[in-house]
Amino acid sequence: MQPLVMKLNGQDVTLQIDPSTMLVDVLRDELHLTGTKVGCNEGECGACTVLVDGLAVDSCLFPALKADHREVTTIEGLAFDDELHPLQQAFIEVGAVQCGFCTPGMIMAAKALLDENPSPDEDEIKLAISGTLCRCTGYTKIVAAVRAAALKGGK
């Protein structure tokens, strides 16, 4: 077991983990932050996307110890005092949510984009979420939601 210290959704967290553990397993099994999903466990579907120091990563392939002394943001850390993030608001309003399993990963991938590039064009949005699969929505309303959030200055 080894210590892992990270700033998770703005709070300092310290725990002892098996060094072979991936970040997603720490989030889900140890901390029960189950908003981060596992769709394939091999970096193909993007459902487990979280931000590490602002960069979108597949947390199923990201060794938890690589997050040591870094900032990790998950879907649970997006709404501030129950006020939804503009991306979350836009996903609801535009109708970009169907089954909702890919939604957290999509929103996190989109957040990484908007933090870096507040007014992306359609191609940039598509590229940013191209590693995240969705089987329900056909992506059209997801792209529209990211665009809507960007127009509202969502970061």
Next chain:
Amino acid sequence: MPMGYVGKRIARVDSPDKVTGKSIFPADLYFDGMLHAKVLWSEYPHARILGIDASAARAYPGVVAVLTAEDVPVNEYGINIMDQRVLAQDKVRSVGDPVALVIAESERTAGAARRLIVVEYQELPGVFDPREAMAPGAPLVHEEKGTNVLKHFFVRKGDVAAGFAQADVIVEGYYHTPHQEHAYLQPEAGVGLIDEQGRVTVYVAAQWPHDDVHQIAHALNLPETQVRECVTAIGGAFGGREDISLQILVALGAYKTRRPVKLVYTREESIRGHGKRHPFFMRHRTGATRDGLLVAAEIELISDAGAYASTSIPVLANATSFAAGPYQIPNVSIDTYTVYTNNLVTMAMRGFGSTQPPIGYESQMDKLAERLGLDPVEFRARNVLVNGSIAPTGCVMEHGVGMKEALERAAQAAGWQRKSSTWTRPQIAQPKEPNKRLGLGVACSWKNVGYSFGFDDKAGARVELYLGRGGAIERAVVKIGASDVGQGVETALAQIAAETLQVPIDRIEMMLSDTAVVPNAGSSSASRHVFMSGSAVQRACQEALGRLGGQEAGAGQSVVAEYIFRGREAHPTTNFDPVTGLCDPHISYGYVADVALVQVDTETGQAELVKMWAAQDVGRAINPTMIEGQVDGGVLMGQGYALLEEWIQERGYIKTRNFTEYLIPTVLDVPKEIVPIIVEVPDHGGPFGAKGVGEMTTIGVAPAILNAIHDATGVWIEELPASAERIHQALKKKAGK
């Protein structure tokens, strides 16, 4: 004053939890003292089990139990015919058969112990093509049945020989569609436990929780009152969660260990552990007169049922009824077969037997139109079903037939014009690059709403009204076992309740889960929940309002009403006639017209969907935003089916095991534009005139794309997917190279 909730773009009631990560999917559940299970899968597509030695696994530290066939009280299940084993007994019939279940203190331990189980197999010759499986002497998948043919349906309408004698043009085709994987993003997961009342309780993402309870109780030899299923958030389904997957395994685990047992499939196990869309082999012969009227169709369909029945028979029945297309054809002869093989079981998938047939009948329509020198829209418009037409199965289509409206709306949107009472296609500017060709393709298709062929389709709903000051409705609770698989049924039913009760939608509380509490509303399938469950909610609300009117109602009081809606209240259906096969098969129908604009690179064979106009006759749109969402998703799934997705088995072994090997469309595959066209030709039997939408959005996509490829290049692609390789080969053949 009407509130106007029906027809409005209400935000989905489940979306706030889904965008914040609060929605609980089955893998998100953790209980005190919870154990973890792993499945040992069959190693062979067809083999006898001579023995299982689990002693080393049982002795492994942390292992609580290793369960095999002898631990299952009644070792059988199946949604239609109980020909599946919970854990393999005596033999395995596909690589998707679970052989043993390891239950341990951790998932890692269960996985390690699984490798210690020794199964002694005697491999048997297998059969992997349904056409070969039909032949005399083929290895039998289920010996006791004496044949691999699970079912044969037929339809004889009119006189086909006389019909072909009248035909000026006859075209033939042989079409093949492959397996398709549902590829929902949430792999199967579930937890079984014994609740405080001693009931076996399963938490799972399921399409038909009440039928699961029936099958779980049967396998555990318990009364159904001793089994509960609680449906969590569901990460997509598309038919793939209609059958049992791991429900009985976690129930059995909890029943045996008396502790919560969690089982989560990996992506590879998900692909191995649930069935696929049926591959079909389809032979068509179709005749028309020179004035462009269909006179005869002769059709043979053969589907691969895989190792078990699942819903292969009702899928085939549907395919039989849809085989000739939504057209008036006086003379029809149809024979259809579904056949056991040692491939993975095949099952419900979006369209349920209405998705494969249009690959055949719509290619035939374009072949005929071309031979007759008629525009494909014009040719179809002369033949499509309208109110009062006789369907290919001999029944009169009495009302609500929106096929022609859908066709005309899609054609007009795509630029067709009616000139001197004939539909004329738009001219499309071809790209400057000589190797890039654009083509337009049209497809009509149709799909049933609700359960068919005389089946007594029922949906129950319970409505509880809680009254406030002056007897006004303060809160309404709607209890209904309708699974929201992502399609938005929870929201649609809330809208129907709000509209019927005339109360603001935020006072409607939906309860969809727990079979011990909510009435059975049937499966989230057959595009039926808006029609069936919507009717049940509407009627229950009306009854509650009626009771409210008849009593002195005051603050603190409540009114309760339950209603079981039966499909035959809307339209009674009949099964195939034993002599002619004629029938009035379906309660209601959705009608679809798709026009695809496709670009083909004639050097590489790569085809790309550029734009899709998708007209859906939904009867009445309950929520246009959700319908558009279904269209967007349905078009992309159909596009994947047409151009990309290739789920491969080689002699029963799965070759496309995960998302690296089985590709589904990403955002980069989305066409430049999808134009959803909502057509509303009401069905008087549905709530507010609504029909259904979920499956219809996907069924016409692939045939429209195939017809567009032909329009662009002159080659007919008769086998999916229309991959670059396949189109390239066809182009080479056409050029005589």
